[in-house]
Amino acid sequence: MKAEWYTSSGNVREQNEDSLGVFYGDECLIGIVADGMGGHAAGEIASKMALKLTSAKWSEHSGTFTKEEAEMWLNRLVRSVNLRLYEYAETHEECRGMGTTFAVALCTNEFIAVSSVGDSRIYIWKQGYIVKQITEDHTFVNELLKSGQITKEEAADHPKRNILMRSLGTEPTIALDTSVIDWTDCSHLLICSDGLTNKLSDQILSEIMEGTMNLREKTEMMINEANHAGGEDNSSVIIISKDGDGEKL
Template identity: 60%
Template sequence: MKAVFNTDRGKVRVHNEDSVRVFYGQNQLLGVVADGMGGHVAGEVASRLAVESAEKKWSELSGPLTKHEAVKWLNQLVRSMNVRVYDYAESHLECRGMGTTVAAAFCSADFIVVSTVGDSRVYIWREGNSASQITEDHTLVNELVKSGQITKEDAEVHPGKHVLMRALGTEPAIALDTVTLDWSKGSCLMICSDGLTNRLSNEWIGKKLGEKGSLQEKADQMIRDANDAGGEDNISLIIISHDSDGDES
C-alpha cells in the first residue's frame, strides 16, 4: 500500500481548518481527514485535536488487527475523538460550539474499515470501474433527499447544503457509521473534505483516479481542479493505493 495527501486553504478562506494525516503500521495504515468548524480559529483547533487523538491511539497499537478488531478499534477511536473535542470546548470558552467532521479509513492488504461523521467522504475506485462513494453525508439536504422531499439535483443548490446533522465534539456522545469492505490490487481509496466534493463531481473524481500518473500528481491535480472551480472552502484529500508501488494506478 501507498498513501499520499494534500491540503489547501482554497481561494476564499483566510485559514485552513482541515487537518490531514496518514499513519503507517505493520502492513496496515490509517488515513484521517478532519474538517473543522467554529468561530475564529476554533475549527482549526477541533480538527487538530481529532487528528492528535488518532495519532495517540495509533501509537498504542502493538501489531496488525483482524477485520473484527479493526472495526472495534476504529469505533473506539472516533468516540475518543469526540470526547476530546467536546471536553476541550467545554473547558475553553473561546472554543464553545466548535466541532469537526471526520473521515477515517483503516486499511490492510485484504480489507478496509471506514468511519465518518459529518460530510467528509470516502470513495473506492476499482480498475475498470467508476468511483463509488461508500459513506453517507450527515447533512440536512441528504436527509431531505432520503425522505423524498427533494431530488439530488435540488440538493446541489439547496440553501441548507452545508448544514450538518452530525459532527464531532458538539455533543458528549456520537452516533457512528462504520463500513467494511474488501479490496484488492488495482484499487484506490480516497478520503476527502467537502471542499473537494462540492466542486468536483463523482464522475470527475473517478476519471482522475483512473488516469495514468503518480498518486501525488493525482492528488495535486484534484486540488487545482477544485480551486479552478471556485475554491470557496479548504480542500483536503488522501489517496491510498492497494498496490505497493502505487504510482501507476
C-alpha cells in the same frame, strides 16, 4: 499500500481548517481527513486535535487487525476523540461550539474499515469504474434526499447543503457509522473534505483517477481543479492505493 495527500486553503479563506494525515503500522495504515468548524480559530483547533488524538491512539497499537478488531478499534477511537473535543470546548470559552467532521479509513492488505462523521467522504475506485461513495453524509440535505423530498440534482445546489446533522465534539456522545469492506487488488480509496466534493463530480474524480499520473500528481490535480472551480472552501484529499505505484507496503 501507498498513500499521498494534498490540501489547500482555497481562494477565499485565509486559514485552512482541514487537517489530514496518514500513519503506518504493521502491514496496515490509517488515513484521516477532518474539516473543522467553529468561530475564530476553533475549527482549526478541533480538526488538529482530532488528528493528534488519532495519531496518539494509533501509536499505542501494535500488530495486525482482524475485521472485528478493526471495527471495534475505530468505534473506540471515534467515541474517545468526540469526548475529548467536547470536554475541551466546555472548558475553553473561546472554543464553545467547535466541532469537526471526521473521515477515517483503516486499511490492511485484505480489508478496509471506515468510519465517518459529518460530510467528509470516503470513496472507493477501481480502474474502469466510477468512484463509489462508501460513507454517508450526515447532513440536513441528505436527510431530505433519503426521504425523497428532493432529487440528487436538487441536493447538489441546495442552499442548506452544508448544515451538518452530526459532527465530532458538539455533543458528549456520538452515533457510530462504521463498516468493513473487502480490499480488492488495484483498487484505491479517496478520503475528501467537502471543499473538494462540492466542486468535483464523481465523473471528474474518476477521470483524474483514470489518468497516467502518479498518486501525488492526482491529489494535486484534484485540489487545483477545485480551486479553479471557485475554491471558496478549504479542500483536502488522501488517495490510498492497495498496490501502490509499483510497490507494496
